[in-house]
Amino acid sequence: MYRNIISFLLVVGYGLYAHSQQLPLVYDQEHTGSHYAPPEMPGYDQLSECKDLPDPLAWSNGEGKVTHFNEWAQRRSEIAAEIQHYGIGMKPAVDKENVKARMNGDTLIVDVTIHGETLTLRSTIHYPQTGKAPYALMIGTSMLSLPKPLFEKRPIATMTFHEAQVNDYSQWRPHHDRGEHPFDRLYPELKDNGAYSEWAWGLSRLIDGLQLLGEEQTKIDMRHIGVTGCSYAGKMALFCGAFDERIALTIAQEPGGGGAAAWRISHQLDSVECLEKTDYHWFLETMRTTFSGDSVYHMPYDHHELCAMICPRALLILGNPDYKWLADRSAVVSAKAARKVWQQFGIEDRMGYSIVGGHPHCMLPERQYPEVEAFIDKFLLGKKTDTNNIQITVFDQ
Template structure:
């Protein structure tokens, strides 16, 4: 049975770039807020694999490593930093800071970003297509093989006056399964082959945004910046948005395992799924992530928490249950678990998911387009001041099996 949950939210949910307010709340977060700036945190050392405890349920996103509960936005900012550090330490490899020097230029429709760090250099390029008229324009960064809108139909963006930016992921690390660990431009700058490609690719997205910030003549509205990609690129956009809060809207299309689907949940499903030990065919993850292949319950976090790092910004996850490998039942659970963070911030409508069958992989069907359009118009075009929750799925998972925590009110 298909579930279509459309619930009106009784708050004045703010849209970019409008100011947010709530009748009974204060300090309601904005979509492009940088929560990391709210607090300085002491994160401490990560626990070794041998010292990790097993956690059978999904880990509580509101539980700090020291055992204290998150009760406000300042504490959440610290919790967010903890989870980022855990993901990079155990799963992807550490994402470096911006290089020592970075410059950007634009010629015709090609943006060139030149970087140098410790005597090494790297150059990135991106195709930027602006709409007709005067800016500033909202923009979307497309990742994958479909151009400046990823695998989504270009007209969903271009017909609405949105600039498109094509991210050249192969300049950072090559796509493919028969590729060498540590190969690609990122590793010429940072020569640590233990770091996975997802770190390299997400680092490149951050540098692309750095370049946009240096080119005001492009008239890109950096408060209305979206990112999208499908399949492996759907994972890239989730990691990118989780690690970089300058992205206002994320549309992750069919990301599967390593995306919005928690490793623990996927492990319990029958069939050929993208469980953790089957996700090691390419050097996408850190070299020692395979330690968890036979014991995913030792992960001190899971991917519902990676998804929750996007909060309070907007995220739409698209799924396709026709492909068993994608483990969309797990995606459903992961999105509902992550949504508790958006609920804690008073903006649950900013996380949506649409799991719809009857179409090839990475080809958006007509009956899934309304959800995409709704998020584009809400979070890039300011066409509505409040929205309905979008939760479309053919599954009815036992959420109580996985979600054991109570959702706090972080705005009190």
């Protein structure tokens, strides 16, 4: 009898393991749930107060929750719709017939034409000196903030998404006002959008270009594309990874408030980037007027669900508790809540976080290299590295 029980448990365990290995690591579509109707979007007066983080697996109508992976695409599409409606504005879908792409040497050029207006994106691909094409690709949002040695010794190409080609808002240089950016020529009806919806749209158009040209022209492996950025660009990487399922790995480095940190939790902390204190060029102005102060508890989603949108693909969140403004205590709570979605489907090895201090902002210390290398090797290069227990933090909760 004992032997039979052990045999049964081994069979069940192997079955769960095999199932988890079969879940997709990436998709060939930007949004696999685009065919689902969005949930109802109640006004503030109809939104219930919820001081705890909302359950990311619970349906928007409050009737039950996701229990099987084949339901996740629909739930994920609900979260995406809520984040766009209440938080960042619409990321419009684009038909491939509206996108043209070409290579000029090693530079990818993508033309997107909407309503007779054309926006052009350019980015140079830097190919590795090792390995053979097609290569995995890491896209840096605004710049590649992770140390170059992490990529130079690996067969991984790199490129930069120059976000000013879509929306040139910057905290440090002259910029156009809301509604006057290149994106707004194509979509004047979306002039109230926050920058993060527009930047996510732009990076997806670069991926369209790679997809249209194919690996023969680009030398890029479409199944192994990553995105990374730091600080405001860490938020950008997180939104880009969440809203495009062709991205296999997202590494959000020190994204701060409005990134991995949950607005609800940050509201309870001092001296952090909370909902009232973030930069509203990035978000809908209506998010501030609707959800400031204790009204944040009426928000129907929070940023643990932004993180969860990346499931079943891979996500690594990097933090730096030395900079209180980054709200990493909130980010840890958010990351733990998001990770439960990966756990629900038996793939928690695809989500991790490393919150390590003792270094300047956006300068990854060498002691954090192992976590980053493990995720890069596993999810961009297909190696069998151990990412099961990358949950590193100085915070108890």
